[in-house]
Amino acid sequence: MARPNYFELPSADIVAAKTFYATAFGWQLTEFGPTYAGTTTGDVDVGLQGDAAEAPRAPLVVIEVEDLEATLTIVQAAGGTISRPIFSFPGGRRFHFIDPNGNELAAYKPG
Numbered sequence: 001m002a003r004p005n006y007f008e009l010p011s012a013d014i015v016a017a018k019t020f021y022a023t024a025f026g027w028q029l030t031e032f033g034p035t036y037a038g039t040t041t042g043d044v045d046v047g048l049q050g051d052a053a054e055a056p057r058a059p060l061v062v063i064e065v066e067d068l069e070a071t072l073t074i075v076q077a078a079g080g081t082i083s084r085p086i087f088s089f090p091g092g093r094r095f096h097f098i099d100p101n102g103n104e105l106a107a108y109k110p111g
Contacts, residue, residue, distance in 0.1 A: 002071070006038075006062035006108065007046050014050030022047070032090055059107045060096070068093055068109040075107065 011017035038047035084096035094108040
């Protein structure tokens with residue numbers, strides 16, 4: 001079953017965000033470059049996106065799926081609009097979509 005496994009938060013001040021979450025909740029954040037850090041617990045993890053050009057406009061729910069291409073087709077057939085086509089990143093591949101209510105989410109395949 002596809003399930004949310006990641007939440008990405010826009011973080012204009014990545015240093016302040018990392019400090020806040022580490023202090024407030026004891027999160028250990030792995031840095032994936034100068035503008036991105038995330039937890040890597042293997043449960044539901046959180047990413048902090050400090051690159052304004054890459055940051056979602058609101059918290060981004062990322063749903064892990066088994067077949068990314070099939071999911072893209074199903075999302076479109078169900079009425080979703082693709083807002084960012086499939087792309088690769090250090091954790092795998094994903095695409096972003098807008099649901100019928102205007103919420104942006106992402107589907108992700110690890111790898």
